[in-house]
Amino acid sequence: MFCNFFRAQRLEEASKLSSWKQWRQSTQRTLRRLRDEAQEWLSSLKLWRADIHQIEGMFGTGILSYFSFLRFLVMLNLIIFLLMFSFVMLPIIIMFTTNVILFNIWNPFMELYPSSARRGLVIFHEHITDLLSGGGFLEQTYLFYGFYQVNQIHFPNIKYNLALAYLMTTIAYLFLSLIWIVKRSALGFKRNLVQDEDRFQSFCNKIFAGWDFCITNENAASLKRSSLLYELRTDLEEERIKQKIADRTRKEKCRIYLIRFILNIFVIGVLAGCFYSIYVATIFSQEHVEYLMYEYLPSIVITLANFITPLLFSVIINFEDYSPAFEIRFTLMRCVFMRLTSIGVLLFSLWSQITHCKDETCICGYNHELYSCWETRVGQEMYKLTVFDFIIIVAVTIFVEFPRKLIVRHCDCGLAKWWGQQEFSIPQNVLEIVYGQTICWIGTFYCPMLPAICTIKYFFIFYIKKVSLLKNCRPATRPFRASSSNFFFLAVLLIGLALACLPVSVSVAQINCSQACGPFVGYNTSWEVLPTAVSELPTGVRSVIEALSSEAFAVSFFVVTCLAMFYVIALAGAHKKVINQLREQLVLVSLVK
Amino acid sequence: MGNKQTIFTDEQLDAYQDCTFFTRKEILRLHGRYHELAPHLVPMDYTNEPDCKVPLSLIVNMPELKENPFRNRIVESFSEGGDGNLSFNEFVDMFSVLSEMAPRELKAIYAFKIYDFNVDNFLCKEDLEKTLNRLTKEELTPEEVELVCDKTIEEADLDGDNKLSFADFENMISRAPDFLSTFHIRI
Numbered sequence: 001m002f003c004n005f006f007r008a009q010r011l012e013e014a015s016k017l018s019s020w021k022q023w024r025q026s027t028q029r030t031l032r033r034l035r036d037e038a039q040e041w042l043s044s045l046k047l048w049r050a051d052i053h054q055i056e057g058m059f060g061t062g063i064l065s066y067f068s069f070l071r072f073l074v075m076l077n078l079i080i081f082l083l084m085f086s087f088v089m090l091p092i093i094i095m096f097t098t099n100v101i102l103f104n105i106w107n108p109f110m111e112l113y114p115s116s117a118r119r120g121l122v123i124f125h126e127h128i129t130d131l132l133s134g135g136g137f138l139e140q141t142y143l144f145y146g147f148y149q150v151n152q153i154h155f156p157n158i159k160y161n162l163a164l165a166y167l168m169t170t171i172a173y174l175f176l177s178l179i180w181i182v183k184r185s186a187l188g189f190k191r192n193l194v195q196d197e198d199r200f201q202s203f204c205n206k207i208f209a210g211w212d213f214c215i216t217n218e219n220a221a222s223l224k225r226s227s228l229l230y231e232l233r234t235d236l237e238e239e240r241i242k243q244k245i246a247d248r249t250r251k252e253k254c255r256i257y258l259i260r261f262i263l264n265i266f267v268i269g270v271l272a273g274c275f276y277s278i279y280v281a282t283i284f285s286q287e288h289v290e291y292l293m294y295e296y297l298p299s300i301v302i303t304l305a306n307f308i309t310p311l312l313f314s315v316i317i318n319f320e321d322y323s324p325a326f327e328i329r330f331t332l333m334r335c336v337f338m339r340l341t342s343i344g345v346l347l348f349s350l351w352s353q354i355t356h357c358k359d360e361t362c363i364c365g366y367n368h369e370l371y372s373c374w375e376t377r378v379g380q381e382m383y384k385l386t387v388f389d390f391i392i393i394v395a396v397t398i399f400v401e402f403p404r405k406l407i408v409r410h411c412d413c414g415l416a417k418w419w420g421q422q423e424f425s426i427p428q429n430v431l432e433i434v435y436g437q438t439i440c441w442i443g444t445f446y447c448p449m450l451p452a453i454c455t456i457k458y459f460f461i462f463y464i465k466k467v468s469l470l471k472n473c474r475p476a477t478r479p480f481r482a483s484s485s486n487f488f489f490l491a492v493l494l495i496g497l498a499l500a501c502l503p504v505s506v507s508v509a510q511i512n513c514s515q516a517c518g519p520f521v522g523y524n525t526s527w528e529v530l531p532t533a534v535s536e537l538p539t540g541v542r543s544v545i546e547a548l549s550s551e552a553f554a555v556s557f558f559v560v561t562c563l564a565m566f567y568v569i570a571l572a573g574a575h576k577k578v579i580n581q582l583r584e585q586l587v588l589v590s591l592v593k
Numbered sequence: 594m595g596n597k598q599t600i601f602t603d604e605q606l607d608a609y610q611d612c613t614f615f616t617r618k619e620i621l622r623l624h625g626r627y628h629e630l631a632p633h634l635v636p637m638d639y640t641n642e643p644d645c646k647v648p649l650s651l652i653v654n655m656p657e658l659k660e661n662p663f664r665n666r667i668v669e670s671f672s673e674g675g676d677g678n679l680s681f682n683e684f685v686d687m688f689s690v691l692s693e694m695a696p697r698e699l700k701a702i703y704a705f706k707i708y709d710f711n712v713d714n715f716l717c718k719e720d721l722e723k724t725l726n727r728l729t730k731e732e733l734t735p736e737e738v739e740l741v742c743d744k745t746i747e748e749a750d751l752d753g754d755n756k757l758s759f760a761d762f763e764n765m766i767s768r769a770p771d772f773l774s775t776f777h778i779r780i
Contacts, residue, residue, distance in 0.1 A: 029607055033616070033617070036616050037616070040616065053779075201765065201769060203744045204745050204748050204749050204765050204769065205769045205770075207721070207725060208704065208762075209770075209775050210728065210771070211662065211663070211775060213775060213778045214777060215660055215661075216656050216660060217660070221660035225728070225729060228729060232729070232733065232741060236741070239740075583751060586752050587753045589752070590752035
């Protein structure tokens with residue numbers, strides 16, 4: 001056998017070697033052993049290793065990838081928070097704790113920014129209200145943009161430009177997230193590209209790589225079997241439908257296209273209706289800030305819309321007569337679009353309020369009477385969205401999923417049977433956490449402690465979801481394959497990141513920053529810090545940076561990238577031709593034999 | 594490490610470490626599991642390389658293999674005569690190939706052996722039908738089974754002989770993205 005032969009060979013070799021070579025071999029072995037043990041120790045430190053192993057054993061690799069995705073987001077948020085902390089918060093903390101350092105506040109309007117902290121005797125429930133709405137005493141803490149009133153800090157030896165650091169850290173965390181996600185998805189992308197290109201491997205995959213050898217639980221095994229059965233039957237069904245589509249007559253095609261057109265218009269109408277209601281709710285809540293319920297109105301509307309629209313989409317798709325695989329993907333795309341664009345609509349309506357003054361043009365570029373510190377207001381909205389999202393997840397788990405399990409288990413009526421036991425729907429759960437992460441990315445600029453809050457939030461969500469999974473759920477009958485699911489998660493996350501970069505860049509570059517608070521006082525827009533800082537650099541570095549940002553460089557860079565892309569595409573096409581030729585050759589060779 | 598164990602000599606452990614993907618600790622743990630299967634058959638002291646084999650019926654009842662539809666074939670492919678009785682080396686081999694660290698090529702070799710029910714070095718239609726029936730516990734109708742097997746051979750067969758040789762199989766596995774994560778037993 002493999003092992004016996006190798007061992008005999010090694011023992012024979014060992015006796016022939018000189019003592020120097022033996023010593024070298026034994027040191028190599030010791031080093032390898034040390035390295036293995038170090039790796040084992042490091043991987044045992046990995047967060048939640050035991051929990052994820054348990055989930056994998058019971059529910060298979062599809063759901064496992066959801067939980068490892070959650071772990072990835074916890075780590076990402078932690079790193080973003082550490083970045084913000086060390087470059088933005090730490091200098092200010094040092095500044096406040098050591099009185100020896102001189103600081104430079106360039107804020108002539110500071111007295112005009114009224115503190116909204118409550119004065120006098122404060123009733124306890126008002127503290128709770130403040131905690132939930134991000135107002136009151138929270139406004140004057142490190143939580144929000146408005147607290148960072150300092151422009152530059154003069155330490156004994158160096159001058160620390162806090163405004164520049166704030167801007168650069170924002171750019172840095174967006175860039176870091178992009179690189180980390182791309183790195184993580186590179187492997188999955190390659191595989192998915194190969195797999196999607198010709199769907200020619202679907203049956204082989206299921207038969208030879210379909211059974212998860214890790215399953216040790218009898219229930220999990222029978223579930224896996226039924227999910228494989230379902231998958232195979234779906235694939236056979238897909239083949240039948242493909243045949244049916246190929247056989248369609250012209251008249252039927254026209255009818256189908258007409259139906260699809262009407263239904264798409266309907267979907268667009270529904271989306272427009274939802275977006276309009278979010279817009280109205282935001283404006284209403286900005287004008288009436290008396291009750292906590294009004295403050296949470298945008299969040300409530302968004303959550304309701306995100307609850308109703310997936311149900312609607314899954315009903316509509318049945319009439320559009322697509323193949324099953326395409327149906328799933330298309331519905332998912334619609335849901336992703338709905339979820340992530342609703343945040344954009346919220347921000348857009350906020351900005352329309354902020355830049356709208358009673359007499360047409362605003363003097364400062366924003367409505368400085370109502371929104372003397374508009375970034376803090378935006379930060380508060382993001383904070384409220386995050387808090388409400390967490391509350392909803394906890395509430396749904398406690399008040400919907402647990403009772404559902406109890407009802408289904410103890411009640412034998414038709415309704416309970418029709419409702420059925422809870423399924424852990426991976427796509428919807430992933431959308432939930434990507435939504436939360438997009439809010440975090442947008443909100444960190446206005447609320448620097450938001451990543452820390454999100455880290456804690458995802459930390460608790462892990463345990464909540466795990467308990468819910470183990471107690472309430474049975475695995476989905478529609479299985480979600482591990483490879484494509486990894487790619488799907490990271491693709492949706494990338495869409496979220498792209499959508500998050502948009503509002504941040506618009507607000508940094510276009511909208512005038514508030515002059516009453518924040519580190520960018522004195523500049524027109526937040527972006528201006530960068531050119532000002534560059535102009536203070538020594539001449540050599542300055543000319544290099546100016547050359548890099550000139551149009552000539554940008555255009556030539558773009559042209560070179562396009563050329564590289566065309567070259568790679570042409571290469572791929574040539575390879576494909578060669579593969580086809582070789583395949584034909586193989587068949588010919590075997591025929592000749 | 595530090596604890597003195599007398600089950601294997603140091604050289605034996607080094608050799609096991611070299612030719613499998615396990616560390617010392619894991620090999621000692623595997624020996625514990627092997628011993629548990631048949632305490633009266635398997636000696637605790639392996640320093641003089643005893644020649645004992647644990648029968649198939651005991652191995653397929655291990656919790657890691659109990660729910661696997663291919664458990665008999667797995668154990669048979671790693672045994673020397675194809676009879677399913679494994680010595681400790683073969684036992685370690687089996688779990689080493691099925692561990693996370695084994696490379697795709699090695700796993701493909703053994704996967705081919707496992708799915709080749711009639712041991713003729715080809716995956717013919719009967720092998721595929723048996724595989725499918727084991728997977729779904731015979732819940733597909735015969736027409737569905739035939740359709741699936743036809744489609745599978747159509748997808749993977751490159752040289753057109755209506756059965757899958759090892760080259761066909763390996764080529765297909767290299768494009769199966771799930772294979773590495775599913776063809777894996779944790780022990």
